[in-house]
Amino acid sequence: MELLVFKSFGDFTRYLEGRIEDIRRQLNDYIRRYNEIKERADRLKNIEELFAKMLGAKPELVSEIDLKGLKIVIGARPTDEVKVLEEVIKSLQDRLNVLIRVLKLIEPLASSLSETPGIEVMVEFVNGIPVKILLRETYS
Numbered sequence: 001m002e003l004l005v006f007k008s009f010g011d012f013t014r015y016l017e018g019r020i021e022d023i024r025r026q027l028n029d030y031i032r033r034y035n036e037i038k039e040r041a042d043r044l045k046n047i048e049e050l051f052a053k054m055l056g057a058k059p060e061l062v063s064e065i066d067l068k069g070l071k072i073v074i075g076a077r078p079t080d081e082v083k084v085l086e087e088v089i090k091s092l093q094d095r096l097n098v099l100i101r102v103l104k105l106i107e108p109l110a111s112s113l114s115e116t117p118g119i120e121v122m123v124e125f126v127n128g129i130p131v132k133i134l135l136r137e138t139y140s
């Protein structure tokens with residue numbers, strides 16, 4: 001959790017727009033990387049399936065250690081990396097969708113109070129998502 005304070009609603013909306021653009025850039029980078037690795041992972045998966053048919057059982061190749069909730073994969077393969085990238089991409093897409101929704105929800109209020117003097121905006125964030133907005137009067 002974190003609490004950020006903005007001098008105006010305009011500052012808050014500009015902050016959200018910046019975060020949305022940052023996440024879009026990250027998402028594009030991860031998707032590009034995913035597409036590059038996915039091809040190698042698919043080839044490896046096909047080879048593993050071939051051996052599984054030949055041996056009659058799926059060989060266990062993953063060396064994963066669970067260290068009190070922290071998983072460590074030794075000798076990570078493209079298939080392991082693809083799984084992680086899929087999780088990260090989904091999480092970023094979810095966060096992006098929520099931020100876009102929040103921005104659309106507050107647009108009417110933001111356009112009315114964008115540069116209203118004497119109004120400060122305090123925003124509580126959980127995992128980068130605004131969950132509570134406090135408007136307070138400043139006395140300067």
